[in-house]
Amino acid sequence: MxxxxxxxxxxxxxxxxxxxxxxxxxxxxxxxxxxxxxxxxxxxxxxxxxxxIKSLGANLLIVFSASTSHGGARSAAGATHTISEDDAYAIARELPDYLVGAAPALRGSGQIVAGNSNWSSTFYGITPDYFEVRAWTLADGRYFDPAEINGAAKVAIIGQTVATSLFGDESPIDQVIRIRNVPLTVIGVLASKGQSLSGNDQDDVVLMPISTARNRVLGATVLAKSRSVGSISIKARDGVDLKIAEEKIRDLLRQRHRLQPGQDDDFNLRNLTEILQARExxxxxxxxxxxxxxxxxxxxxxxxxxxxxxxxxxxxxxxxxxxxxxxxxxxxxxxxxxxxxxxxxxxxxxxxxxxxxxxxxxxxxxxxxxxxxxxxxxxxxxxxxxxxxxxxxxxxxxxxxxxxxxxxxxxx
Known part of the structure; x- marks a missing residue:
């Protein structure tokens, strides 16, 4: 059959x-x-x-001040901030074989006002390296130029969530927003990134030159009165062992902060890529x-x-x-x-x-x-x-x- x-x-x-x-x-x-x-x-x-992992940027290390919580979220006026812009520049200068860049950042939060609209958001004062280190790209507009970074220019680049919340379908480019009564002209809109590791909206952000954040927006806070920063984002080169890069960074910062053998670090160094890969x-x-x-x-x-x-x-x-x-x-x-x-x-x-x-x-x-x-x-x-x-x-x-x-x- x-x-x-x-x-x-x-x-x-x-x-x-x-x-x-x-x-x-x-x-x-x-x-x-x-x-x-x-x-x-x-x-x-x-x-x-x-x-x-892709939204954070590859091979990402972050240094936090020992007094700040994860992400540098706590920046009270009485807190002691143990890392500085100079630390970031020293890391980039002393370890070029291991790192692509080191980007210091100041962090704050407040109401963002545009005309009759307002939105509560987080803002960061950054240097140009921040975009490459944190894998930020633009959907519209342009990046900060050196003169704006050095001259505390009143300019800002905003995330997609902020742009939509304040301007709807209207283009935010060349529009003026106010943060803590400081007017800032929008020169760019960031490409969308979605949620972070902790579930926060990465598109709900405003970026400005670090000199603008320090000298104009933060006012009479501890961060404004010194060269202290809340965090330093560091991108290691492809092929570099991140454990070795961490050791080099830790040794350099301990030396700069004059910490004695056996003394605890006055900073926190975290390998976010490793954390995310473990989660994956x-x-x-x-x-x-x-x-x-x-x-x-x-x-x-x-x-x-x-x-x-x-x-x-x-x-x-x-x-x-x-x-x-x-x-x-x-x-x-x-x-x-x-x-x-x-x-x-x-x-x-x-x-x-x-x-x-x-x-x-x-x-x-x-x-x-x-x-x-x-x-x-x-x-x-x-x-x-x-x-x-x-x-x-x-x-x-x-x-x-x-x-x-x-x-x-x-x-x-």
Missing amino acids: NFYATLLIALKALRVNLLRSALTMLGIIIGVAAVIIMIAVGSGAQEKVESQ DSSRVMAMLLAAVASVSLLVGGIGIMNIMLVSVTERTREIGLRRAVGAKSGDILRQFLIEAITLSLIGGLIGVLLGSLGAELIGELAGWPIRLSPFATALAVSFAAGIGIFFGYYPARQAARLSPIEALRHE
Whole structure:
């Protein structure tokens, strides 16, 4: 008997017991759908971390004053700021073989006013190196020129969130904003970056020359009265061991700050790229674990197929005997029952892919999570479902094929 005829007989047998076939597929459907959802959510989380790494800039190290919290968020008037612009320039000057640049930054926050609109945001006083070190690019306008940096010019570059909140669809270029009653002309708009590692909106920012922030905006604060800064962003060269770069920077700063052996650092040095890559690895492992857990449902579905097929063999013993009596070979019987098992698994797998894709999109929409549906993962899930059908369907198929025609015909 050829394969096509065997396939038709197998499909007809499945149609006769349609409800049983549907219930048998349920385990496979749930298993495949769960695998698709877990992989989509896990891959989306991994993609989000990858985008955060790119948004920070490659090989990024950041030095914080010991008195500031993460990100330099705390800049109280009475705080002691232990790093300075001169530290940043010394790092760039003394370690050119290890670093692309070192960019000091002053940080503050307040109401940004434009006409009748206002928006609460964060502002940074920066040097030109900040754009390259932190991987900032412009969507519109231009960068600061040297004269503006050195002359405390009243100019600013704003993020996408600030631009939209203050100006809507209108171009912000050449518009005037006010920060702490200081008028600043907008000369550029930053390209969007999205959320940071801590979940903050990186596009909700205003950049200005560091001299402008120090001399005009911050006023009579500690940061304005000295050359202290809240943070120094440092970009290591490609191929440089970041651990070695960290040691070089730490040794240089300890020497400049005249710290004795055994004395604690008066600054914090963090490798943000390493932190993000560790999170990416964790996301990848979590996605694999979730997929493995979901795969248990597939195994349960496979066991269900085996049980139902064994019951089917028992119920159809006389049918098997009749087919053997009229010339069907044991191989034909084996193929028929194996095709039935594989068909159940494949149909269940395809339905599971559809439901899993819809479920993943729904979860992403409701929870606001990034979702990435991988064609490879989809093909893998369907192939795994087919493999489950072959593995768990073979034993019942073999049992059917080994039935004696005479004994089968005697079966009541």
